Amino acid sequence: MxxxxxxxxxxxxxxxxxxxxxxxxxxxxxxxxxxxxxxxxxxxxxxxxxxxxxxxxxxxxxxxxxxxxxxxxxxxxxxxxxxxxxxxxxxxxxxxxxxxxxxxxxxxxxxxxxxxxxxxxxxxxxAGGELSTDEPVPAEGDFRPKPGAVGLLTADEAAELAGEGVLLDARAGERYRGDVEPIDRVGGHIPGAVSAPTTENVGPDGRFLPAPELRARFAALGAADARPVGVYCGSGVSGAQQVLALEIAGIPAALYAGSWSEWSSDPARPVATGPKP
The missing domain is CATH 3.40.250.10 (Rhodanese-like domain)
Structure with missing residues (x-):
């Protein structure tokens, strides 16, 4: 599937x-x-x-x-x-x-x-799909969450992965570099993380690039071998899109859900700036 x-x-x-x-x-x-x-x-x-x-x-x-x-x-x-x-x-x-x-x-x-x-x-x-203004009232579902089915990183695990695997920063390049930071306490990135903006996962129509193109993109970022891959963003939202793009490419990846908003909130955590990991 x-x-x-x-x-x-x-x-x-x-x-x-x-x-x-x-x-x-x-x-x-x-x-x-x-x-x-x-x-x-x-x-x-x-x-x-x-x-x-x-x-x-x-x-x-x-x-x-x-x-x-x-x-x-x-x-x-x-x-x-x-x-x-x-x-x-x-x-x-x-x-x-x-x-x-x-x-x-x-x-x-x-x-x-x-x-x-x-x-x-x-x-x-x-595609010609119709829209509705009717609000459905669905029958109660039976879903019972059992966390842990896919990878989730803590801040310490993300830092470790940046050194031992591939940690992709899904934010815009200017935030990764620390040129600007419109939301969080400080600009920059987790030391060792690689810049990988989510906007490059999709085409002009908003659809994901074909799987071979996504694989090539992530291979160029270092996520093509057997090393573990992780993703973070500003607050764990756009990073999920990056994990999805990696899934399409056939590359399993874990999400650092706290992301930069958690990392940068602690002044004791190191911050790197500039275009290099």
Whole structure:
């Protein structure tokens, strides 16, 4: 099973005998939630999930988007109709960051059949998909999260991986270099980390590059041999999209969910600046 699904494949799946649970994860950084956009039109049958409130815990020393309480996350997913034996498709309205966060959380907590709509809502409408303003009330799901199914890094493990494996920084290059830092305490990167902006994982239409192109991209960054691979970003959201891109490329990777917002909050942790690891 691939980690992404095209708009045409989703349309077929929704018309089939075992339609997936649909989750709308539209989100914007440092702004109000996008429920009004969901209410104005969404893929028929989709349930809105608020990333800031339901896919993250309260901001603090663990970062701006620390992992949610596992039991609370499970309750949110069950209310959305998520069931262990039924496929799930998640989508957002952008580059796949928010959808990938939901994908990663479900995979990390043990759901085995989760995919991201490639290209998001724009791909759905471009393919002729209809939108609905009806808000479904799904039957309660039975999903019970069991964390640990995919890799998760602590700050210390991320630092170790930067020296012994490949740690990819998914933020924009100017934040990696420390030229600017609009959000967190200080600019720069984890010493040893390699700059790998998520914008380079997708084409102009917002769809992921083909798997061979992604493999070549990550090979050029050093993630092509048997060394372990990890990813971080600003707060564990765009980094999930990088983990998804690596999955498409056939490269397993762990996520440092606390990411730069956690790392940089501790003045005792080292910070590197400039274009080199």
């Amino acid at each position: 691939t980690a992404i699904i095209s708009a045409a494949e989703l349309s077929d799946a929704l018309a089939g005998p075992r339609p997936p649970v649909l989750l709308d994860i539209r989100w914007q950084l440092a702004g109000p939630n996008l429920r009004p956009e969901y209410e104005a039109g969404h893929v028929p049958g989709a349930v809105y999930v608020d990333l800031d409130r339901e896919l993250a815990g309260p901001a603090g020393s663990g970062g701006r988007h620390p992992l949610p309480d596992v039991e609370e996350f499970g309750a949110v997913m069950r209310r959305a109709g998520v069931t262990s034996g039924r496929p799930v498709v998640v989508y957002d309205g952008g580059l796949g960051w928010a959808a990938a966060r939901a994908w990663w959380l479900l995979r990390w907590t043990g759901h085995e059949d989760v995919r991201v709509l490639d290209g998001g809502l724009a791909a759905w409408t471009a």
